Amino acid sequence: MDKLNPDDAFELGNQFRDAAIALGDWRISHRASLTKAQWDEIDQQEIRLLNTASGIYTSAIGLVLLDSEVAVVHLQSSLKAARSAVQRIATLKQALDLASALILFAAAVSSGNAAAIPAAILAVNDATIAIVQRQGSDGT
Amino acid sequence: MARPLHIGRGFFPGFAAFLLAVGVSGCANFDAVKKFATLSSNAANHAAVTRDYIAALDRRKQYQPPEFHAELDAQRTRREAQQASLDVFQQTMVGYMQGLGGLTTGEIRAYDKSLKDLGASLNKATLLTSDEKEAVAALSTLLARGVTAVYRRNEIKKLIQDGNQPLQDIIKATRKIVMRGIYADLQVESTLVSRYYDNFMLAPDNPPEPVAMALAREAKAEALGRIDSRIKGAQAYDAVLEKLAQGHQYLHEHRDRIGNNELNEQFSPYIDELRYAYRSLLEITR
Numbered sequence: 186m187d188k189l190n191p192d193d194a195f196e197l198g199n200q201f202r203d204a205a206i207a208l209g210d211w212r213i214s215h216r217a218s219l220t221k222a223q224w225d226e227i228d229q230q231e232i233r234l235l236n237t238a239s240g241i242y243t244s245a246i247g248l249v250l251l252d253s254e255v256a257v258v259h260l261q262s263s264l265k266a267a268r269s270a271v272q273r274i275a276t277l278k279q280a281l282d283l284a285s286a287l288i289l290f291a292a293a294v295s296s297g298n299a300a301a302i303p304a305a306i307l308a309v310n311d312a313t314i315a316i317v318q319r320q321g322s323d324g325t
Numbered sequence: 326m327a328r329p330l331h332i333g334r335g336f337f338p339g340f341a342a343f344l345l346a347v348g349v350s351g352c353a354n355f356d357a358v359k360k361f362a363t364l365s366s367n368a369a370n371h372a373a374v375t376r377d378y379i380a381a382l383d384r385r386k387q388y389q390p391p392e393f394h395a396e397l398d399a400q401r402t403r404r405e406a407q408q409a410s411l412d413v414f415q416q417t418m419v420g421y422m423q424g425l426g427g428l429t430t431g432e433i434r435a436y437d438k439s440l441k442d443l444g445a446s447l448n449k450a451t452l453l454t455s456d457e458k459e460a461v462a463a464l465s466t467l468l469a470r471g472v473t474a475v476y477r478r479n480e481i482k483k484l485i486q487d488g489n490q491p492l493q494d495i496i497k498a499t500r501k502i503v504m505r506g507i508y509a510d511l512q513v514e515s516t517l518v519s520r521y522y523d524n525f526m527l528a529p530d531n532p533p534e535p536v537a538m539a540l541a542r543e544a545k546a547e548a549l550g551r552i553d554s555r556i557k558g559a560q561a562y563d564a565v566l567e568k569l570a571q572g573h574q575y576l577h578e579h580r581d582r583i584g585n586n587e588l589n590e591q592f593s594p595y596i597d598e599l600r601y602a603y604r605s606l607l608e609i610t611r
Contacts, residue, residue, distance in 0.1 A: 195505040202513050209520050213527060221529045231520060232389055235513050236396055239382075242513075243403050246506040249498050250410040256494035260417050263488040267424035270480040 194245035205234035353474035353584030355429035362426035368603040369418040375411045379404045388521040489577040496570040508559045561606035568599040
């Protein structure tokens, strides 16, 4: 026999709950013809049915939790990558600081050799393009 | 003697072209994603629903004869064993949204400090004319902000792309637990409470005492009202999760336009709906 899936289990719980409700309705509508002992006996059965329904819901929730373990692991893995990405921004910042410093450095120091500046800046640009392209290929 | 440096005229247009070439506008706008992530991380965090699911068994003892109490205790133990997993669902959703929100802001405050440092360094670069200082500072700032924006946009896209399916699965599972499990279980509680007071008022041989009957009716209405409030709380949390799932699905389907102002406008109604659902949840549960 196949194992009960969560949807079937929830449905089974509903059936127990509905049976208890129907029994309660019958008990009240026939109260004039019931003795106190009969009334109490039916009442006890209703409680049993309701507690059984509750227990089945608990089991069904357990089945859903079991079924969803893989999704939780996958999402936690993506989350770990995202947190790492936030940390990597700090590293990228350092690279950009360096690039900015290089621009200044080239401008200040190369005052006696202006022809060298474009090449230095191009080198900075190339490095930055490389960072962007690497992030792009990692990220998409 | 050193003479002031004049950077070649072709440099700045070239530099600007570079920025455009790498898709760096420097004005990528992640505000909408940030709002959604912040709102979602708050809204998904509803530990009360789990606590109430476990506490329900103790509540029910007062409505059942003592011979059923051991069974209720056993059920509570089973539910307590599920608590960690139920919490993981919520914590994973909250953590994911916090991670997404973190990507939209990154290290921007630390980064802005470095831009100020750059400004200070520029002021010391006496060999540059003031126009050149301004130009170098502006372009360096654009470059730095732009590259960071591209980096963050790529990471946000990657997270949304990879995270969407597991997030949808977890939301779907949580909604099933809330509506098919917890909500249905609260209906059981409602039935238990009704039968308890009906027994008192309608059982054979019970003497009809008007004052006692009136008090019983009042107590029944109050008890059912409390359960109804819990039921509405479960429904409101389900609505929050539904809006959260829809919003994230939209971001997933349009992830290539993340950071784009047009997308922000189109996404805005999803944020509004989530905010409205969260507000309803807060109103019901406070």
